[in-house]
Amino acid sequence: MRFAKLICSLLLVFGTLTLPAQSQAQVAVGVSVRIGPPLLPVYEQPLCPSEGYIWTPGYWAYSDDGYFWVPGTWVLPPEEGLLWTPGYWAWQDDAYIWYSGYWGPVVGFYGGINYGFGYSGVGFYGGYWRDHRYFYNRNVNNVNINIVHNTYNTTVVQNTTFNRVSFNGGSGGTNARPTSVEINASRQHRVAMTSEQVQHQHTAASNRNLFASVNHGRPDIAATSRPSELSNRGAAPTLRNENANRPPDNRRDNRVDTNRPENRPPANARPNDNRPPNADRANPALMEKQQREHEKMRQQQDSDRQRMQQKQAEEQQKLDRRNADVQRKQDLQQRHQQQSQQLQQKHDQEAQKLQQRQDKEAQRQQSKPPKPEHPPHNQQ
DSSP states (O other): OOOOBOSSOHHHHHHHHTSOOOSSSOOEEEEEESSOOOOOOOBBOOOOOSTTOEEEOOEEEEETTEEEEEOEEEEOOSSTTOEEEOOEEEEETTEEEEEOOEEESSOOOOTTOOOBTTBOSSSOOSEEEETTEEEEETTTSOOOTTTOOOEEOOOOOOOTTOOSOOEESSTTSBOOOOOHHHHHHHTSOOBOOOHHHHHHHHHHHTOGGGBHHHHTTOOSOOEESSTTOTTSTTOBOBOSSOSSOBOOOOOTTSOOOSOOOOOOOOTTOOTTTTSOGGGGGOOHHHHHHHHHHHHHHHHHHHHHHHHHHHHHHHHHHHHHHTTOOHHHHHHHHHHHHHHHHHHHHHHHHHHHHHHHHHHHHHHHHHHSOOOOSSOOOOOO
16 A cells, blocks of 8 residues: 655656755655655765765655665765755655755755764754865765865764654654754755756666665665765665764774764664663652653753854844855854754753763662551551
């Protein structure tokens, strides 16, 4: 039984990706699917072929025959100074809708999907443009420093609330919402997928081994050095014993610092997975108390996030009123992304400390001898 319904034909699906994107939000192309896409596969990034190429992460696309994997690949941007905002699936109106990616001066909203390699779910930490040249963060990019000379090293702290989920909203999806910076990014000059990217997706659609019904979510070719080179020896397979997308291990000619981004947690990881075995027998009063503590922390963190976003929005508006150039806008976005990342790291640490304290509290509770439900009556 087919669970998907096509609003438009497949030709419209692919054709829409090539149209200029002028609206204030990402374009939802004409396909509606009733079942969600598989988890993101785990793979290593192929070597960057040359300076100027920008990494575009792989994604699950859809056709009449179901979901198929479009391998991540290195792409030349259509214009100097543009960055790639990946597309994403979103649960909307009782179906999964695809929002196509686009090129723009800043990276916008992509559903909170952690695609890896600098696309951590919010913003982009893989590189930036300066003085007509693109600079690569070697901690998340696989570059040969003998070929690519515009490099730097910045550690990317992974948000532990993200996992390999590949869609936004619905049951099991990310709950991310666009920030003021990301909304503003969608209103700036945007360019749709290049012809190379469109052909790359067409080539993937013609390869039966890339369909989820065949590979069960583990495509043989997860990434390529250049678009459409699916049989090239530089293509990267899906890894089966890892839990994070990352650059390959250091090579002699591609040596980087050892502070690479931390691996993402397993898809089913939850903050309380490390609770003591007897936690299920904790008394209701303790559980209610701990729930109140979590709710209080969540409210405080939401308040922190709102204050930061409001301040960032004011800074963005001030810059817009001054008609700042693209470079200053990119600098501001990088600063805002760093602030968001630091705040999330702070919140993750707070959540971890609270959970550790509550685990100890539960362990102390379990070590106490249980009280009898009914006190014994005195025998006469």
